Amino acid sequence: MSAATVTVADAPKAALRHRLAERGVDRTLLLLLPGVIAMAALFCYPFIYGLGLSFQPAKGGVFGAYSAFFGDSFSEGTIWTTLGLAIPASLINVGLSVPISYRMRGDFRGKRLLLTLLVVPITLGTVLTAEGILEYFGPVGWFNLTLQKLGLVGAGHPITLVNDYWGVLFSLIISGFPFAFLLTHSYLSGIHPALEKAAATLGAGWWQRFRFVTFPLLLPGLLTTFCLTFVLAFSVFPSAIMVGDPDGRTHVISIEAYEQALQNFNYPQGCADAMIMTAAMLLVIGLVMGVRRFFYTGSTGGKG
Amino acid sequence: MTDTAQTPAKTLDAQRFNELRLQGISRAYGAHTALHPLDLTVRGGEFIALLGPSGCGKTTALNSIAGLLPLTAGSIELDGRRIDTLPPEKRGFGMVFQNYALFPHLSVRRNIAFGLRMRKVSKAETERRVSAVLDLVRLNEHAHKLPGQLSGGQQQRVAIARAIVLEPPLVLMDEPLSNLDAALRLDMRAEIRRIHQEFGLTTLYVTHDQEEALSLADRLVVLNAGRVAQVGTPSELYESPRSAYVAAFMGYRNILSLRAESVDAGAATVVGDGVKFAGTVSAAVTAGASVQVAVRPEDLKIAAGEADAAFEAVAEVVEYHGREFQVDALTRAGSRVHLRTPERVAPGDRLSLTVDPRRALVFAAENAEAGGAAEDPGEAG
Known part of the structure; x- marks a missing residue:
């Protein structure tokens, strides 16, 4: 510092970098420019183009495509079909990840193996998962055969799980759970273990420790996790076709958009569907994030 | 209140x-x-x-x-x-x-x-x-x-x-x-x-x-x-700390490794490289054994004349603490001693140091760091 004050006389002007910093400008941020350009070209432009396109349908004026979507009960129903899959799937994923990651906080033998097993489904593609579900839960799959052997269902009357709602739900859980688990696990490990110890010395049993200390501190993280798994589940497409019933019970909104754009070649309608899908997703996330604001979201490092 | x-x-x-x-x-x-x-x-x-x-x-x-x-x-x-x-x-x-x-x-x-x-x-x-x-x-x-x-x-x-x-x-x-x-x-x-x-x-x-x-x-x-x-x-x-380990914790910052030259009913004369003074023995120490001697910084005094000096040391670091000086000095054998003195001392000064025999505690040398274990765990109660 003292060296700097000495040289002031010789160099009346401070370095450019310092003068920029005075105004809150950091030149290294310019390195982000290529990324920003790529984002603009590959995401923003198509989005805005699609938005524009959705207001230019062949008939019905500016909002023709939107009124067509909401005027047809079959296409309008895709919103509820998709929500009916995405919300239960996200709830189950978050709900399952809480007790499992809660049990996995400490160190124990085989923890790494268990973590790997829980996370491996991420690496499986949707197609592989779908194929597995088809084989396993199909009418002559192991699951139904076992039920028949146990006499729980009559021979020749397998329960229908694939090409139906349940197959898609399974698929969403298998692919979405690892994400939910990893996020919950890291949120949990951010809660200082001394907090539960303190609660124990104050007379709280394990359920009370979870209920009054860990859970309230974890809740904001769980809501964020819910949003992320919800987004994944809401845009379900391949499994809805492969293990679902794409023309009926799992006719989700992404299939509707796909069919309009690439089978009926009605681009404006497809774009409008995609916009409605985005709006529905943002609405749910907005609601959840709004609720999150009511909870404590500060540090959980134990020092308060 | x-x-x-x-x-x-x-x-x-x-x-x-x-x-x-x-x-x-x-x-x-x-x-x-x-x-x-x-x-x-x-x-x-x-x-x-x-x-x-x-x-x-x-x-x-x-x-x-x-x-x-x-x-x-x-x-x-x-x-x-x-x-x-x-x-x-x-x-x-x-x-x-x-x-x-x-x-x-x-x-x-x-x-x-x-x-x-x-x-x-x-x-x-x-x-x-x-x-x-x-x-x-x-x-x-x-x-x-x-x-x-x-x-x-x-x-x-x-x-x-x-x-x-x-x-x-x-x-x-x-x-x-x-x-x-x-x-x-x-x-x-x-x-x-x-x-x-x-x-x-x-x-x-x-x-x-x-x-x-x-x-x-x-x-x-x-x-x-x-x-x-x-x-x-x-x-x-x-x-009355019972070991050099406890003494070190109780403010005896100077722990010198020396040898007991003679032991006589609670008093011992300890010697080392250029060091010789009397101290107090609390536990069993035999003559000729290697010992650790604990002295508080404030009990290490600058001697009036060379004759009374227990040992000599050269002041290395002198800190001004208001009422007194905190001095780090090196003995001839190269061990570091800490002392406090109201006298003005400058780094490099040769100091003749003396210590009151009652203020120098002599302990049997510990083998290792962990050697300070209670010889008598029963007393812990």
Whole structure:
């Protein structure tokens, strides 16, 4: 510092970098420019183009495509079909990840193996998962055969799980759970273990420790996790076709958009569907994030 | 201050017990023994400090007593009732953690009320007791804040309040002052002492700071590598440490490795490279044995003439401390000694040093760092 004050006389002007910093400008941020350009070209432009396109349908004026979507009960129903899959799937994923990651906080033998097993489904593609579900839960799959052997269902009357709602739900859980688990696990490990110890010395049993200390501190993280798994589940497409019933019970909104754009070649309608899908997703996330604001979201490092 | 403090002392009276008996409690992590069998009997109302450097097993001992760590061996009895088999929530001991461990999402009031809530104490009673404790720690105006909005000292007081509102038979404190700055540490030390006196809480206090331990505790337990080095009152330990290890903790900053030339009824003459002086022997030391001699910096005096000098040293670092100088000097043998003197000394000065034989404690040399183990663990009780 003292060296700097000495040289002031010789160099009346401070370095450019310092003068920029005075105004809150950091030149290294310019390195982000290529990324920003790529984002603009590959995401923003198509989005805005699609938005524009959705207001230019062949008939019905500016909002023709939107009124067509909401005027047809079959296409309008895709919103509820998709929500009916995405919300239960996200709830189950978050709900399952809480007790499992809660049990996995400490160190124990085989923890790494268990973590790997829980996370491996991420690496499986949707197609592989779908194929597995088809084989396993199909009418002559192991699951139904076992039920028949146990006499729980009559021979020749397998329960229908694939090409139906349940197959898609399974698929969403298998692919979405690892994400939910990893996020919950890291949120949990951010809660200082001394907090539960303190609660124990104050007379709280394990359920009370979870209920009054860990859970309230974890809740904001769980809501964020819910949003992320919800987004994944809401845009379900391949499994809805492969293990679902794409023309009926799992006719989700992404299939509707796909069919309009690439089978009926009605681009404006497809774009409008995609916009409605985005709006529905943002609405749910907005609601959840709004609720999150009511909870404590500060540090959980134990020092308060 | 006394007025507001006296009221809660009447309304809050800690559950008394006669004695807490720790019998051979130990804790091992695999092959590593963090705490060797520890015997200690704590009487009701006593303030005991566990003193030792980091890693000596003092926090392990505290966590084992709280029930946060299972014992490897031994038992804990409270007035004859065995409690080491109980989980922490059933023991009912209060604990103050080093990092306070306040619940960040609960207000100060709700943090303090947490334990009462877990015990299903009625609302009115909870309200009354929390208010009383808030008075005691002088945090009334902060009752509705979250812990994150408080200063370190205030958080610390909340942690103490939360532990004592349950009127626990025993309060365990794990280095509660180590995260505070020096001035605040002194204030809080007085605060803890005051709360202890008014409340009559039996306290087990873990610290690595000898000053804290000496000023707070009725009895001190000095630990060395998981073993008890000495147990006693502050004055016992301060005036007659039983080993060089304990002496080093009690302010004997100069530990010289020398040889006993002659030993005669509690007095010994010790010699080394250019060093020769008389000292006091407390434990068995035989003539000719290598010894460690402990001397406090303030007991090392600059001799009037060369004739009385025990040894010579060259001043290396001189710090001005107002009333006196703190001098680091090197002896001819190359060992470093610390002394305090009112005389002005400059670095490089050759000093003739002398020491009062009663102020130089001679101990049998310890083989290793861990050698300070209690020769007589039975005394630990």
